[in-house]
Structures are given as C-alpha cells and as structure tokens.
Amino acid sequence: MAKKIETALVHAGRKPTKAYGFVNPPLVRGSTVLHASNAAKDTTGQRRLEPVEIYGLYGTETHFALEAAIAEIEGGSHAQVTGSGLSAITMPLLAYLKTGEHLLVPDSVYGPTRSFCDGLLRRYGITTTYYDPMATPEALRPLFQPNTRVLFTESPGSHTFEVQDIPALSALAHELGAKVFLDNTWGIHHFQPFTRGVDVSIHALTKYPGGHSDIILGAVVVNTEADWRWLRIGSLELGNYASPDDCWLALRGLRTLHVRLKAQEAAAMRIAIWLESRPEVARVLHPAFPSCPGHEFYLRDFTGSCGLFGIVFQPQYTAADVVRMIDGLELFGIGASWGGFESLVLPTTGTIRRSAGTGVFEGEMARFQIGLENVDDLIEDLELGLAILRGA
Template identity: 80%
Template structure:
C-alpha cells in the first residue's frame, strides 16, 4: 500500500511488540548490553552495520526506531542519527572524503558548513570551491575537476533562499562519478531526495522534527548498501553519538510534524504575500513566490514549503532602520534556529558570508521563522513595526 506522508509519520518506526505493547518505543538509555554467556556474545558478533543492541554507542532501541522512521519518510534504505544538524553535515563529509579530494559547495550554504570546509577539511587536505547556487548544470560543469568527489547542495540556500536544480546537478555529478549531498532540512516532507537524484540526504532534526526548540539532533539518510557502509563505519570511527532522550523527542515530534508543517506553511505563505504587498518591502525571498531565485525549480520539484523565508527591504532603508524594525516586533523573538512553535526574526545582510558575489539584493534583508501563533496577531505585529519606519 502506497501510504501518504501523514500516515507514514504516524506509523514509521513503531514496533509495539518490542515496547511491551505501548504505542511508543521506549526511551532506552545505556552503555553496556549484558549477555547470558560468552557463546551468545560471540554469536552476536560485531554487527555494527545492523540495528542490533551490542553497545550503547552503536545505538539503542530508541535510536533504531528513529532511524527506521527517518529512512522510511525520506524513501531511503538506512539512516544514521548524529549529535546535531551540523554533525549530520560533517560526519558524512569526513567519512567519504580523503586528503587530495575536491568538494563543490554552494555559495549559499549554511555558515557553519562553510567554516568546516574552510577550517578542518582544508587542514586535512580536502579543497573546497564555492559555486553560484543558481548556475545551470552546463554552467557548473567546468568547475568539476578529476579529483572532485562530492557535489554539496542546499536547497533553498541558507538566508538567501536560492532553489537549486537538484535533478539537473545530480545528472551532471553522476556522469562524473561524483556523489551528491543535500542539506534537505528546509525541504522536509516536501522534497523526496532519492527520487531527485540525491545520494546523501542531511537533516537538522533540531528544526521541524523537534518542533519545540528543545533538542539538538541530526540525521543522514542514504539509499544504497555501499553508501550505508562508509557512512555507518565513518560515524562509528568518529565516535558519533546522539542522546536517546533527544531521539525520543524527535520521534514524538514526527507524529505531529504534518499538522505543524501544514499550519506553518500556510502561515508563512500568508505573511509572505502580505509583506510582498507592503511598500517598505522590495521583494520576498520565499520559494513559493516568483520573486525568489529558483521559484520555477521549486514549483517543479517541491510539493510544498515551510514557515522559513526572507524579505528584502526597499533600498531607501538603512541597516539601522531595519534593526529598529526588528527591535519593535513584539511577537517575533530574536534568535537563531527555526522549525519551532514560536516565531523568530534575524537580520541577514551583514551576517552571512558569500565569496562568489551571490545573494546580493537591492536592500537589507531579514529572515522570518513563522510559528504557530495566530497569523492575524503576527500580521498586526509586523504592521505596527513597519508603520514606525515611515
């Protein structure tokens, strides 16, 4: 039976027979797994690639339940949870690359991914070059080298929201034997990575799956036995671990993800359209609006959106006025992260790094994370803060 996303969210990773009949998997904390005798221990063997309780570091029932759920939801074969969204990026890169390799990364990438590439990866002999996320596959082709092994993608881009042509870029990369990694955090539930040519799908579960701004967690999903082997072995060699408490909360978050996502998508769209009609705003960077770079690609490849988007002020407003607008907001907290139940706002211009000249807009920009408050109240708050600008 081909189940819809909502149904899969409810069912995925649940094995009531292993949970003493309870609806939810247990929260299992632990290091040592006890065996009745040596023969049983030896028979268990070092089955580190399988979801078997051998030692706490290799996973507990709680980890395995979340991993099974995530693999199913993404349409992949295996998932590895990681201690943070950032380590869901660094662990597979470290596991797959070696000294002398080259990596292509979009200029619009999440800032700490760039820091990792320019810092630790460079020190370990891996060279990164950045590319314009809006390049067509043909235009990007000359940037591939014989030693290029990974094409990293993030769609839409962090803060500037460029939507990338993942199927086109994946065809280009695969023709050269290059793996495609995607930070698919924004696209959760709306972008089936493996149907679009991705090899390694990365999620910050901290965002929508957590949904309540109370966990830090990540996951890497693959759809191929060979990919699983290097990913899983690399994660274990690195000592990667995620708290079972956070895994349990993420599993709980998944059960209500569809309704939260639907509500936050609708609220985000309403605010985006409302802002687009305001004279203070030059353009809205929401993939579902034509003013966003790559909107046509979003319309082709995604089945929806979420509550995270940007807005660019008219060029007549100085940075200090945009800061005054943010400070005047009462319902939008000032803070990092997104995907929680509460609305947030951050200035974008001046806070992000771009080395290829991309992501420049006509005025100063901000990023909104739209929460579960009533949209009438959020719009009233935006209106009073914009009205002060004059």
C-alpha cells in the first residue's frame, strides 16, 4: 500500500503485527555480540552491507529501525545514521571524494559545511568552488571541471533561504558525471529528493525529527545499490557511529513529527506575515513568500515549509540595535539549532554568504525558529522587541 506521510511516520521502522510485542522498537545498547559457536562467528563485519547485528559499531536493532524509517520517508532504498547532522555531510563527502577531485558548493551553505571544505578537504587535496545558489544550469556549467565529482546543494540555503532548482541542476550534474548531494534538513518530508534527481540526501535529525532539543544525530539516504555500497563501506571504514539512545528518541520523535511540523509551519507563517507588515522589516526570507528567490521552485517541489525563516531589517537599524532587541525578548531563546518545541532567534548578519550577486542584503538580519508556544504571545513579545529596536 502506498502510504501517505502521516501513516508512514507512524508505521515506518516498526513491526506492528508482531504478536505480543511492544509498540516501539527496543533500545539496544551494546558493543560485543556473542556468537552461538565458533563456527557461527561472522568475520565479515567490515564489509557487511545489510543490517545484521554482529558488532555494536555496525549497528543494532535500534539503528536499523530508524534507518528503515528514514529511508521509507525519504523514498530512498537505504539510510545510514551518523553521529550528527554535520557528520551526515562530512562522512559521505569523505567516503566519495578522493585527492585531486573537485566539488561545487552553494555560497549559501551551512557554515560548518564550508569550514569542512575549506579545512580538511582542502588539506586532503580536494578543492571547492562556491557558486550562487540561484545559478541557472547555463551559469553553473562553466564552473564544472573535468575532475568535478560532486554538486553539493542545500535548498533552501542556511540563513538566506534561496530555493534551488534541484531537478535542473541535477540533470546538468549527471550530464557532466557528478553526483548530487542535498542537505535536505529544512525540507524534512516536504521535499522528496530521489524523484528530483538527488543521489545523496542528508538530514540533521537533531532538528525536527528529534524535535525536543535533546539529541544530536544525522542520516544519509541513497536510492541505488551502487550508492549504498560506497556509502556503507565508507561509513564502516571511518568508524561512523550514532548513539542508540538518540536513535530511539528520533524514532519516537518521528511519530509526532507531522503534527508538530504542521503547527510550527502555520505559526511561522503567521509570524512571518506579521513581520513583513512591520515598518522595521525590509523583507522576510521564507521560501513560501513570493519575494523569496526560487519561490517558484518551492511551489513546484515542496509540499510545505517549517518553522525556520529569516528577516532583513530596514537599513537604518544597526547590529547593536538588533542585539538589543533580541536580548530584550522574553519568549525567544538565543540559540543556533532549530526544530525543537521552543522559539529561538539569532542575529545572522556576517555568518552568511561571502560572494556578491544575490547574496547582498540591505540591512541587518535575524533568523527565527518558531516553536509550539501560543502565537499571540510570541507576536506580543516581538512587538515589544521591535519597540526596543526603534529605541522607543
């Protein structure tokens, strides 16, 4: 049966028809797995592609249940959990690329992805070219080199929220012999990567799947046996591991993800519309807004949004004004992660885009994560904050 997303989130990774079993998969913590006899001992662990419990490092029933669930929700064939969202970016890049090769990365990329490319990858002789996330395939084509093996994408972009034309960029990358990696963390289940040309989909499960700001976890999803082979072997060779406790919490988080996300998406839309109407705000950076670069791709490719968006203040407000406003808010925590039940805000100017073009913004910026509080309370808090911003 082709399940709709609410049903998949409830059932994925469980074996509900197992008689007399608990509803949730067990939390299995362990290193050593005992063998029935010497003859039954499995010595092939480092190359095993399928989910079998032969050593804790290679996964337990808890890891495999979460991996099955994430693969199903993404529409992929296999998933590998990782110790963090960042390692879900770095591990497959390390596993896939080799010295002398090149990758293309959007200028709007999550900061630590850029640090990894400019740091460890560069030291290992792998070079990166940053591109405008709104580049058309024609504009991007000249940036490909004969040794370009990966087109990295992140849609929408961290802090600036441009939506990329993933199908068109993927077609170009495949024509030129490169794999397409996508940081799909913002898209959650609203963007189905494998029907749009993506080869490797990346999630920080730390965010909405965790949902309670109390785990650090990532996942990498692929959709072919060939991609699974290099990903799984790379993961085993690198000693990649994720906490089973965090996997268990992510599995629990998945069951309520749909209702949390729906509420946070609606609350964020209300607040973003309200902020857009305010004279202190020059523009809202949210893929669902027609003013957002790539809004047409959002309408075409996404089934919804989440609680994370940005704003640009009018140019007369200084960085110090914005900091005063944020410090004065009562209900918004000052914090960098997102996807939890609580509202957060962060000044974001200076943490973003290095190149010119679509990366130039007229004023100071902030990023909001809208939680599950009452929306009227949040707006009242922001109204007081904007008065502080104005020096009123």
